[in-house]
Amino acid sequence: xxxxxxxxxxxxxxxxxxxxxxxxxxxxxxxxxxxxxxxxxxx
Numbered sequence: 001x002x003x004x005x006x007x008x009x010x011x012x013x014x015x016x017x018x019x020x021x022x023x024x025x026x027x028x029x030x031x032x033x034x035x036x037x038x039x040x041x042x043x
Contacts, residue, residue: 003026
């Protein structure tokens with residue numbers, strides 16, 4: 001059964017680890033992409 005996933009990435013080290021862990025949950029996936037365009041947090 002196909003699975004769709006949306007992953008948010010905020011540039012933090014924890015987010016990088018979460019993406020790697022998520023990839024392990026879907027070993028049969030044909031592809032996994034993410035895009036980081038900078039922080040949305042304003043100081």
